[in-house]
Amino acid sequence: MLVVRLANFFAATQDVYVYNARPWLWNKQILNMFSLNVRILNSSGNPEELRDYIIEEKIEVINSHIWWSDKIVYKAIQGLEKVNWILSMHGCYENMIENPDIDQEFSIIIKDLMHKANHIIYATSKNTKIFDVIKLKDRDKAQKVYYGYNLQSIPPKSKRLLNIPEGEFVFGLVSRAIKEKGWEESISAVIRLNNIMQECIHLILVGHGNYAQELREKYLEYPYIHFVSEFTEPSEWIGWLKIFDVAILPTYFVSESLPNSIIEYLAYNKPVIATDIGDIKHMIYSEKTHKSAGILLNLNEDRRVEVEDIVQAMKIMLTDETKYKEYKSHTNILFEQFQMENFAQTYFSLYLNFDKNSKELVTIENFEYQVSSPRLMQSDRRR
Known part of the structure; x- marks a missing residue:
């Protein structure tokens, strides 16, 4: 990109x-x-x-x-x-x-x-x-x-295309469809979260590849897990990103540096849940203003992300309205560096x-x- x-x-x-x-x-x-x-x-x-x-x-x-x-x-x-x-x-x-x-x-x-x-x-x-x-x-x-990054005038997608009712909470992940970007860990976290909260919380995974297709088939029974892999227009994924309530990237990819996904999340005012790898910490937290646009997760000793950590971060976004609004209001501040x-x-x-x-x-x-x-x-x- x-x-x-x-x-x-x-x-x-x-x-x-x-x-x-x-x-x-x-x-x-x-x-x-x-x-x-x-x-x-x-x-x-x-x-x-x-x-x-x-x-x-x-x-x-x-x-x-x-x-x-x-x-x-x-x-x-x-x-x-x-x-x-x-x-x-x-x-x-x-x-x-x-x-x-x-x-x-x-x-x-x-x-x-x-x-x-x-x-x-x-x-x-x-x-x-x-x-x-x-x-x-x-x-x-x-x-x-x-x-x-320049903001793009791409209209948001309709949740109806994925059979998501208005008002139901949506987490979303945009990345290359590879294991190390934390796709399956995100799926496991949302399944666990739905069981805990006893309400329908959705996850939209946006990205193309064989891995995405494998996961689609594996988790076919879960109606709140949605895969978007095909696009007909340039930058079409931005339209999907715009309907997220919270954007996530629990990556442990060894080459991760400055993910374009997170820049796009900030550009369109999406609170972020991401892992502390590369410069992600500085992307979502300003040491100058002490403002944060999201929640940072630590990797474990095996340099992997823990599903339970994702679950707890998601719960904060879901249940702590004050924190959620605070993170969302700071996205513009953090986007200024890009x-x-x-x-x-x-x-x-x-x-x-x-x-x-x-x-x-x-x-x-x-x-x-x-x-x-x-x-x-x-x-x-x-x-």
């Missing part, structure tokens, strides 16, 4: 190309979310192919996301000294450190790869663990940047390779760049 939002944002004023480092993994719905101004390059996942695109299209800046993209860029730009390479980390390096067998090349090229990147962006302090492994010489080229203007301006400055001490400024007004730099006043659109 970050790649989609970055590409669409900058395609209004720049030439933007997207290259898939693993073309055997793709999703039609995601492709349909790209603006028509973004050029999706045909891809075989070959560094030589990417190198040819860079040369033919006179591409000046490359922004890679996730290890496999970083690796293919590293190979493609050998000898291309004028390319400005921004490497964005999102948590996969922690997984690679713990499980180096995922890719045998990791330990061989990671040190040189990190040194070759012109800039490194990380989402959370957790991501910097890789620097302890490779001893990055120039730590100044690495900086922490939070994601950004303003698209700040996020995009930081990225754009790195794309231009501005010196940190430079006094040149890039300002954003109505999400359109007004650029004073002579480099960007040429008639050709920048890549």
